[in-house]
Amino acid sequence: MSAPVAPMIRNAIPQDAAACAAIYAPFVTDTCVSFELEAPDTEEMARRIARYGTSHVWLVAERAGQVLGYAYGSPHRDRAAYASSCDVGIYVDPAAARQGVGRALYGALLPMLAAQGRHAAFAGIALPNAASIALHEGMGFAPLGIYREVGWKLGAWHDVGWWQRLL
Ligand SMILES: CC(C)(COP(=O)(O)OP(=O)(O)OC[C@H]1O[C@@H](n2cnc3c(N)ncnc32)[C@H](O)[C@@H]1OP(=O)(O)O)[C@@H](O)C(=O)NCCC(=O)NCCS
Structure with a gap:
């Protein structure tokens, strides 16, 4: 099968x-x-695209006119000195998973955030999420630590691990 x-x-x-x-x-x-x-x-998604596409960057991956996934930067925290940092988020259509879409999105997003003057990027990953951890570590993110039982959803507590990359 061809790539x-x-x-x-x-x-x-x-x-x-x-x-x-x-x-x-x-x-x-x-x-x-x-x-x-x-x-x-x-x-609401259009509002988010407008907000973070203006303050940071919002990218989509497209093939044959179809959006396969998206990635964006957003504020890490509100206080002024945090402005040099950002969070990143990424979602790929499961039908297009493991085809290099996520890597291509981050390969474009991270340099664009750096070009804006962002110094550090953070990713909060609800655990477990082997695909996301592997993608982030493959893009140079390093693990920082885990917020234990920080969220309640679908009838259970969930941990969030944080990963960081200097841009
Ligand atoms: C995480 C996610 C964005 C990866 O996107 P993707 O387009 O499938 O990733 P890529 O094909 O670019 O893969 C890049 C690397 O990530 C890792 N990876 C991706 N999917 C993986 C999986 N299912 N298991 C293990 N590693 C995986 C691999 O290291 C892969 O490199 P390789 O294929 O050369 O081995 C995608 O799985 C997704 O949208 N998941 C659900 C949403 C999500 O978890 N978003 C992140 C929230 S923190």
Whole structure:
């Protein structure tokens, strides 16, 4: 079988909101990967794309006109001295998993955040999540520690591990 064609990585536009919302929704409703309890609709996703696409970067991966995944930067914390740091998030359609989409998204996102002057990127990963840990460590993130039982979802406590990369 031939390798899948590399995705095109580009800045998200408002019209990507429906595809991003559709990719994200099952992770909200069916898993603890996201700590949100209700999946954002298209309008809310469009607001997030506008907000973080302006303050940071919001990228989508596209192949043959179809959005396969997205990644974005967002504030780490609000207080002013944290502005040089950011959080990152990434979601890939399971139908396109393990095809290099996540690596391509981060391969574009992290240099763009660095070019904005961001110094450190943080990823909070609800545990367990072997795919996300391997992706982040493969992109140069190092583990920092674990917030134990920091979230309650789907009838259980969940830990969140934090990973960091200097940009
Ligand atoms: C984590 C995620 C973004 C990875 O995206 P992806 O497009 O499948 O990743 P890639 O194909 O670019 O893989 C890059 C590397 O990540 C690691 N990886 C990806 N999926 C993996 C899996 N299922 N198991 C183990 N390692 C995995 C591998 O090291 C892989 O490199 P390799 O294929 O050369 O071995 C994707 O699985 C996803 O969206 N998961 C659900 C949402 C999520 O967990 N987001 C992160 C929240 S913190």
